[in-house]
Amino acid sequence: MNIKRPDLLVVGSVAVDWIITPKAEREESVGGSATFFAMAASYFTSVRLVGVVGHDFPKQSLSDFDDAGIDRGGLEIDGEGLTFRWKGRYHENMNDRTTLETHLNVFEKFQPRLPDGYEASEYLFLANIQPSLQYEVFEKMVSPRLVGMDTMNLWIDIARDDLVKVLSKVDVLTINEEEARQLSGEHNLVKAARGIMKLGVKHLVIKRGEYGALLVDHEGNFFVAPALPLEEVVDPTGAGDSFAGGFMGYLARRGVSPNGASLRTAMIYGSVMASFCVEGFSYDRLKGLSVAAIQERFHTFAKLTDFSHANLLD
Amino acid sequence: MNIKRPDLLVVGSVAVDWIITPKAEREESVGGSATFFAMAASYFTSVRLVGVVGHDFPKQSLSDFDDAGIDRGGLEIDGEGLTFRWKGRYHENMNDRTTLETHLNVFEKFQPRLPDGYEASEYLFLANIQPSLQYEVFEKMVSPRLVGMDTMNLWIDIARDDLVKVLSKVDVLTINEEEARQLSGEHNLVKAARGIMKLGVKHLVIKRGEYGALLVDHEGNFFVAPALPLEEVVDPTGAGDSFAGGFMGYLARRGVSPNGASLRTAMIYGSVMASFCVEGFSYDRLKGLSVAAIQERFHTFAKLTDFSHANLLD
Numbered sequence: 001m002n003i004k005r006p007d008l009l010v011v012g013s014v015a016v017d018w019i020i021t022p023k024a025e026r027e028e029s030v031g032g033s034a035t036f037f038a039m040a041a042s043y044f045t046s047v048r049l050v051g052v053v054g055h056d057f058p059k060q061s062l063s064d065f066d067d068a069g070i071d072r073g074g075l076e077i078d079g080e081g082l083t084f085r086w087k088g089r090y091h092e093n094m095n096d097r098t099t100l101e102t103h104l105n106v107f108e109k110f111q112p113r114l115p116d117g118y119e120a121s122e123y124l125f126l127a128n129i130q131p132s133l134q135y136e137v138f139e140k141m142v143s144p145r146l147v148g149m150d151t152m153n154l155w156i157d158i159a160r161d162d163l164v165k166v167l168s169k170v171d172v173l174t175i176n177e178e179e180a181r182q183l184s185g186e187h188n189l190v191k192a193a194r195g196i197m198k199l200g201v202k203h204l205v206i207k208r209g210e211y212g213a214l215l216v217d218h219e220g221n222f223f224v225a226p227a228l229p230l231e232e233v234v235d236p237t238g239a240g241d242s243f244a245g246g247f248m249g250y251l252a253r254r255g256v257s258p259n260g261a262s263l264r265t266a267m268i269y270g271s272v273m274a275s276f277c278v279e280g281f282s283y284d285r286l287k288g289l290s291v292a293a294i295q296e297r298f299h300t301f302a303k304l305t306d307f308s309h310a311n312l313l314d
Numbered sequence: 315m316n317i318k319r320p321d322l323l324v325v326g327s328v329a330v331d332w333i334i335t336p337k338a339e340r341e342e343s344v345g346g347s348a349t350f351f352a353m354a355a356s357y358f359t360s361v362r363l364v365g366v367v368g369h370d371f372p373k374q375s376l377s378d379f380d381d382a383g384i385d386r387g388g389l390e391i392d393g394e395g396l397t398f399r400w401k402g403r404y405h406e407n408m409n410d411r412t413t414l415e416t417h418l419n420v421f422e423k424f425q426p427r428l429p430d431g432y433e434a435s436e437y438l439f440l441a442n443i444q445p446s447l448q449y450e451v452f453e454k455m456v457s458p459r460l461v462g463m464d465t466m467n468l469w470i471d472i473a474r475d476d477l478v479k480v481l482s483k484v485d486v487l488t489i490n491e492e493e494a495r496q497l498s499g500e501h502n503l504v505k506a507a508r509g510i511m512k513l514g515v516k517h518l519v520i521k522r523g524e525y526g527a528l529l530v531d532h533e534g535n536f537f538v539a540p541a542l543p544l545e546e547v548v549d550p551t552g553a554g555d556s557f558a559g560g561f562m563g564y565l566a567r568r569g570v571s572p573n574g575a576s577l578r579t580a581m582i583y584g585s586v587m588a589s590f591c592v593e594g595f596s597y598d599r600l601k602g603l604s605v606a607a608i609q610e611r612f613h614t615f616a617k618l619t620d621f622s623h624a625n626l627l628d
Contacts, residue, residue: 092501187406189524190545210503211525214543224540224618229528231504264621304538305619307578 012127326441354559
């Protein structure tokens with residue numbers, strides 16, 4: 001492809017996970033929010049990855065990033081330490097999970113460093129890291145056209161003020177249902193959404209796992225994206241980050257300011273990438289996809305929600 | 315309205331509930347599967363109701379049925395007994411609930427009796443009652459064009475064989491997610507659906523509460539209907555039965571054999587009626603609706619899932 005696509009910068013974690021599901025297990029499963037995001041977004045636009053790994057990080061994954069056209073000039077390799085490692089076990093429902101071990105390793109002292117030129121990236125996604133670091137990166141940017149961010153329950157608990165400071169600056173917040181309730185203090189999801197919008201979020205995406213995702217745009221309009229009913233979920237790890245990668249990637253590729261229509265289509269591309277992600281461990285299924293396969297799945301989603309608008313009085 | 319609509323017969327429970335929610339309480343809340351179904355379906359076609367109540371059943375509700383044009387010739391009033399009564403408390407999430415009291419009363423010995431002519435009804439819905447009674451009613455019918463049914467976890471537990479016998483005869487089974495898992499023995503919903511289809515169900519509707527509903531049609535095609543994100547859920551009781559009423563009511567009104575397209579539209583009318591139901595206690599919100607209000611909400615649902623089919627390569 002010779003057309004220069006807009007640059008989409010992602011800052012987040014790159015990890016090696018040990019995943020146990022009721023049916024299978026993978027001991028060295030490359031993961032992390034920035035990994036899934038970058039692999040998913042790479043089909044849509046030019047991706048720049050900022051993160052840190054240790055000397056144990058698989059060389060194969062570096063070459064997978066290269067094959068995907070991901071610019072990893074911002075991926076620091078710390079020869080002195082080990083990569084962030086997480087070990088977890090999924091329950092029978094493939095939704096709830098128990099953390100068995102977390103070793104932050106080199107990620108503990110992660111200071112995002114942007115190589116020359118990265119600060120001019122037109123699109124930015126602040127994947128789930130400490131809010132104060134997200135803010136630092138945001139401050140370094142020249143004039144991004146669109147900024148998205150994710151977060152997690154831990155930061156809502158221990159760094160709420162820092163978190164609110166970042167999210168008042170960004171265009172899109174992606175968050176899961178439980179986090180939305182925790183952040184807003186409201187159980188009802190509509191009230192939770194309105195509460196979060198009041199904190200300064202322009203557009204809000206609430207991720208609902210196997211039930212899909214909900215968008216509330218700047219004008220308060222709701223949009224519901226389904227998840228694809230899948231016969232086999234191999235590993236749900238990274239679904240939310242893959243969603244964000246497809247979502248932001250599509251918006252960057254379109255190169256327009258997000259509006260009701262483009263945000264909706266982005267929600268579907270996000271759902272498409274999440275559906276691929278969970279079909280395999282790590283980013284197995286996000287590797288080497290064809291544009292035709294992505295487009296075909298997009299049409300599967302379209303078929304999934306399509307109905308004719310028959311009038312009751314007909 | 316002077317046009318004679320097809321007759322839709324519903325057989326099920328008519329009850330007086332005592333509902334406690336985190337915010338409010340109603341001690342004499344008329345409910346029951348056939349009540350919600352009939353009220354919802356009454357906007358679409360001619361409804362015939364078969365059930366039993368006791369001498370304590372509120373006269374006001376009989377007159378509400380009459381106002382809705384529901385033929386209650388099959389609603390037996392047992393002067394010797396009390397109406398089926400259920401008392402329950404909803405949890406903070408307005409989804410889980412705890413049963414505090416169940417008094418079957420006259421419903422315990424319910425024997426559905428069809429007044430003359432009812433057996434010729436073109437459409438039949440077997441709401442949640444004992445499967446052997448559902449089968450008896452089914453057997454009495456002359457040649458219904460479409461038969462739907464609902465059931466519950468209790469019957470899957472204690473009357474599985476009877477249940478399977480009925481569902482192999484019907485066209486549409488409506489069931490909730492947990493029941494689908496229980497009936498099929500599969501946790502994954504796609505596998506659960508395929509397992510249930512193998513029992514002889516033609517079209518399957520899986521109800522997912524605040525997440526909407528899923529249709530698997532005879533050809534194995536999936537359709538996902540959203541639930542309306544509501545700022546205030548007053549009382550979820552009857553949502554599933556109201557859904558079934560809108561769903562079957564629409565199909566009856568159309569008068570066609572259900573196919574992929576009409577089933578999908580029916581799913582949305584079902585979702586519309588469920589969304590009204592939960593906005594009030596009992597059938598408060600299903601009473602005195604205008605066709606325009608139903609149609610307006612249908613369009614709200616259409617807007618909720620509408621997206622433009624942009625091509626990734628554009």
